[in-house]
């Protein structure tokens with residue numbers, strides 16, 4: 400049996416054979432389906448990309464029905480248990496786990512680029528004291544483009560890799576400066592003798608002590624959270640990274656576009672929204688009432704539901720376990736009881752069961768972030784730091800793919816037909 404689809408156009412009675420490759424038809428083949436010679440041909444309508452593959456990618460595998468997530472074939476559970484974020488970032492970008500020499504050189508390259516240009520620091524000082532850290536992050540990542548004009552040379556592999564080092568290295572520095580800017584605290588320079596998450600904690604929290612010593616449990620918990628957030632195939636922000644990058648814009652402005660997409664409450668902004676929601680609920684006894692309001696359509700249960708997962712998000716499972724390790728050091732965050740009760744009621748309720756709504760990555764992450772004393776408005780920034788590795792991995796894959804063309808969807812025009820211009824004095 401050939402892998403084809405036979406379609407009959409009932410408008411004309413014509414039959415067409417469309418090739419099926421990897422369980423997919425090529426949308427451009429639909430253009431052969433016409434009612435007349437001058438017909439443009441059939442289009443598919445899919446405004447939220449619900450059933451459209453926008454690229455071929457070998458980076459991340461996701462099976463939402465079975466709750467499976469793998470980076471380059473490795474199950475997320477194994478990576479979270481045995482790996483580090485920087486090793487995972489290497490894996491995402493290069494496709495294989497590094498050997499010892501490759502890992503040492505990779506870590507050296509990243510740590511060599513953690514400093515922010517002093518003028519970049521000055522730029523950040525210009526933000527208002529109550530500027531949202533995501534706004535500062537988006538603008539400052541975009542501004543990196545002005546410091547590194549070589550980034551435009553996207554056809555050169557070594558130059559591309561240099562921007563990859565810069566982005567992965569500098570985003571935590573920008574993130575911590577955004578935090579310290581809000582508090583009016585002096586910026587802390589990177590300490591490159593610390594691990595990637597350890598140095599981030601140092602830049603966030605160091606005060607007068609000569610050297611910041613991160614708590615090893617908290618440092619590891621943050622590394623695990625970074626691993627879990629590193630990539631998630633073609634989500635809204637990654638699609639933005641690819642879409643902006645497809646115009647051959649440099650990776651800094653493309654990454655700023657991706658970070659902007661992450662900011663929204665339906666995407667990375669959900670972790671902040673979850674904490675706001677848990678605080679609003681306030682107590683376990685109010686949970687049932689809140690669920691009723693969600694079911695009445697007054698609001699959504701933040702941290703629940705996913706476009707692709709129709710099963711428990713495997714990342715949420717690991718984050719829930721990690722939360723208890725963090726609480727052993729920080730003490731229990733009382734919001735966990737509200738979250739557990741919400742999850743319990745929701746998972747038994749027909750509304751959530753029928754719609755296959757399960758906790759997603761954002762449901763428990765905010766509770767850990769709060770236990771680590773991160774302010775709520777920096778939560779989405781904490782998502783952006785590791786996701787930068789995914790964005791650049793996907794961008795590297797896209798730029799290296801000779802078949803890449805500029806992203807340019809079609810539309811269904813719904814406006815008026817041609818009409819003549821009416822001079823202002825003749826308009827009613």
Ligand code: CMC
Pocket residue numbers: 631634664665666667669693698699700701702703704705706707754756759760761
């Ligand atoms: N609470 C209550 N009802 C919901 C929720 C929710 N969190 N999510 C979806 N629904 C309902 C929705 O009202 C709709 O019901 P009906 O069929 O009666 O109209 C049905 O479930 C399908 O929802 P949808 O909006 O068509 O689903 P979507 O795939 O377009 O949206 C989503 C996915 C993640 C935007 C959505 O589930 C949502 O808004 N969740 C809350 C925000 C959130 O937690 N976002 C983080 C996503 S995970 C991290 C990331 O990748 O960014």
